[in-house]
Amino acid sequence: MACNRMRCGPWLLLQASMLSNANAWSPKPPMYNIQKGDGANVSDGKKHVSLYSKDGPVEVLIGQSSLDMIHKDPNIVWLVEYYDQSCPHCWYFSGLYPTVAKAIKSPTVRVGAFNCIDPVNEDVCKDVMFFPQLFSHNLKAVGDPKHKINVHKGNDIDKSLTPKDIAEKLSQDSNGRVKILHPHVFPKPTTGKLKLVDSRGPPGKDGWTDEGIGSVASRFHDAHIGMCSLLMNGYTSSKKYEAALDVVEFIGRAYGKDEEKVFADLLTKLKATPAMEAKVFKSTMHDWMHQFSSKWVFCKTETCAVWELFHSVSALIAIHYAPIKVSEALPKFRFMVDNFMDCEVCRKHFITSYDACLFGRCDVLTNKDPDLQAKALVMWIWRTHNAVNQRVISESPPKHGKAIDRRWPAYAACPGCWQVDVVNGKPAELQTYKGQKNNDQPVYAVFDEETVFGFILKVYLGQDGDGRLRLFEEIPSLSWPPRIVSLTGSSQFIMSSVCAIAGVAALFAVWRTSHKLRKMSALADEQEFLEASQVVE
Numbered sequence: 001m002a003c004n005r006m007r008c009g010p011w012l013l014l015q016a017s018m019l020s021n022a023n024a025w026s027p028k029p030p031m032y033n034i035q036k037g038d039g040a041n042v043s044d045g046k047k048h049v050s051l052y053s054k055d056g057p058v059e060v061l062i063g064q065s066s067l068d069m070i071h072k073d074p075n076i077v078w079l080v081e082y083y084d085q086s087c088p089h090c091w092y093f094s095g096l097y098p099t100v101a102k103a104i105k106s107p108t109v110r111v112g113a114f115n116c117i118d119p120v121n122e123d124v125c126k127d128v129m130f131f132p133q134l135f136s137h138n139l140k141a142v143g144d145p146k147h148k149i150n151v152h153k154g155n156d157i158d159k160s161l162t163p164k165d166i167a168e169k170l171s172q173d174s175n176g177r178v179k180i181l182h183p184h185v186f187p188k189p190t191t192g193k194l195k196l197v198d199s200r201g202p203p204g205k206d207g208w209t210d211e212g213i214g215s216v217a218s219r220f221h222d223a224h225i226g227m228c229s230l231l232m233n234g235y236t237s238s239k240k241y242e243a244a245l246d247v248v249e250f251i252g253r254a255y256g257k258d259e260e261k262v263f264a265d266l267l268t269k270l271k272a273t274p275a276m277e278a279k280v281f282k283s284t285m286h287d288w289m290h291q292f293s294s295k296w297v298f299c300k301t302e303t304c305a306v307w308e309l310f311h312s313v314s315a316l317i318a319i320h321y322a323p324i325k326v327s328e329a330l331p332k333f334r335f336m337v338d339n340f341m342d343c344e345v346c347r348k349h350f351i352t353s354y355d356a357c358l359f360g361r362c363d364v365l366t367n368k369d370p371d372l373q374a375k376a377l378v379m380w381i382w383r384t385h386n387a388v389n390q391r392v393i394s395e396s397p398p399k400h401g402k403a404i405d406r407r408w409p410a411y412a413a414c415p416g417c418w419q420v421d422v423v424n425g426k427p428a429e430l431q432t433y434k435g436q437k438n439n440d441q442p443v444y445a446v447f448d449e450e451t452v453f454g455f456i457l458k459v460y461l462g463q464d465g466d467g468r469l470r471l472f473e474e475i476p477s478l479s480w481p482p483r484i485v486s487l488t489g490s491s492q493f494i495m496s497s498v499c500a501i502a503g504v505a506a507l508f509a510v511w512r513t514s515h516k517l518r519k520m521s522a523l524a525d526e527q528e529f530l531e532a533s534q535v536v537e
Ligand SMILES: Cc1cc2nc3c(=O)[nH]c(=O)nc-3n(C[C@H](O)[C@H](O)[C@H](O)COP(=O)(O)OP(=O)(O)OC[C@H]3O[C@@H](n4cnc5c(N)ncnc54)[C@H](O)[C@@H]3O)c2cc1C
Pocket: 026, 027, 088, 089, 208, 211, 214, 300, 301, 303, 304, 305, 306, 307, 308, 311, 337, 341, 345, 346, 347, 349, 350, 381, 382, 383, 384, 385, 386, 388, 389, 391, 392, 395, 408
């Protein structure tokens, strides 16, 4: 097959996706495409992404017409979830909510959900700041107004109620209007312990098997998308205007040497309409983002792209590329999460750990030497991410097979990053940090942090040894597509792999090359092809 860009773009992508592990563990549940004729109130002919399937127990609510339907008959009790399809705690809740629905649904009790990231739901969701949120309508009596339903034990957002707890609470609060009609759907309490890797112990089964396609260019590209999606999701009203400008200005300075013009252009557009409304802000960001393709290349989740942003910025400061002092950057990470992270639990965990000096946060500025401060910044954000990795895997451990290890980097990716003694079975020691207020999320010394620091610079910037090279600046010079002559047997296999890799490399260079090429329709098609492979039709 001749490797012609117009003809085999999708094919290249297919080959490339086969290079990654289709069975790799991910906390992300399936996403469904809902369209006209699927039973939900879809009238616009577009596809709407949903965490719930079209014929499942949770009704897919779409747009104003669905809200009107809820308000239409005050005799019907409605339970309505508002979620963001990219928020990890919405993913976890999407595993529980259908069971609540199955237990209580009846002709007079209906259960549904709005995906607030879908632009069609923008007005419907405008009063909801954090996700997931659950509300009832007409719960206690006919015409009873909208009430928030707490899905946690007390006020502790780390302790989720079970579907049975939620259904029983609704039933108690509803004066008999909600009945548990199908109690058999509640899962039996599990007795055995969750299968988790010992966080003090040697490396377990690799939980990062898709890392191969994470090049410097692809991570860097996704970091830009991470900034945009963080801001767009969190910009709930014009009150966020100043904070958004602050973030764009900060990231613009971090990436500034090469991208001064693109960021200046964005700032000019944003400043043209002071205190812009959420809709205008989102469309401005969207237009800006589109110039370099708005889809992820390496990441499969929106929060991954936010991490790529944080790691790349801290690493750029560490190599003096970004002219930003650590004393400015450190609180700016807190500021970005506090103002714009719409996953309520993620936000709370990050802010609480920051304020409690966990993971070495309060060590960062202790050192007088700016280089050591910058290194400490990189390592703090790395430890913070690793603590979240462990939390994520404990929230949704794999249902089958061995426990997997989400400590990063995996042993296979960087054997030297691990302490030899720990690899050989000696339990790692507890690490504590300056000013640390609690030990709720213990850190064990399983890694050789010097090597990890070097590994981070290499993975995120392509920085090797003492050099100052940033690989992503080199990649656009790759020639693509490669020349293919007539092929048979194994040479065909090798060349198709080369062709696939070249295709991916070219995609990974989208960010850099897009300055020159602007938006190429062939690439846009390929991106859609990639995205479609992650959605269940
Ligand atoms: C600020 C923030 C707070 C969050 N808090 C929570 C939370 O409290 N609970 C929750 O369930 N989810 C939380 N998340 C989401 C969670 O971290 C993951 O992003 C999400 O589960 C998707 O995981 P993923 O498989 O895409 O990989 P991600 O964890 O998003 O990782 C993306 C990539 O980053 C690289 N990476 C992984 N670990 C590190 C590291 N330590 N240092 C450097 N690079 C690394 C890897 O290449 C990986 O593929 C948070 C996200 C963010 C941005």
